[in-house]
Amino acid sequence: MGNHRETGRRREEQAAAFLKRNGYEILEQNYRDRYGELDLVAREDDTLVFVEVKYRKDTAMGYPEEAVGAGKQRQIRRMAAHYLYRKGLPEDVPCRFDVVAILGEEIRLIRDAF
Secondary structure (H helix, E strand, O other): OHHHHHHHHHHHHHHHHHHHHOOOEEEEEEEEEOOEEEEEEEEEOOEEEEEEEEEEOOHHHOOHHHHOOHHHHHHHHHHHHHHHHHOOOOOOOOEEEEEEEEEOOEEEEEOOOO
16 A cells, blocks of 8 residues: 555656646645545646646556546545635635646646636
């Protein structure tokens, strides 16, 4: 399990660096509370962006973004709403959900993924 956690941490760092190079400001990495976890919370211009990072070494288990199914999307939306509440942000702040899909060493950004 520790090996998966370390891989996840490294890939989240890689995704954060990629997003910074593409104009995002990283606000939180690996934000956790009792309700769950958000991989990255960022800002692009005036939009708050909740970013899910998924990694696969190859496509044997499918593409990374395929792992962000309906259940995972619901969980991330719930966490995002809770994050807004905890930070005292209005519910109508512009938000979106992006996915950073890492396949091997290729990084792809899927803006407004869900």
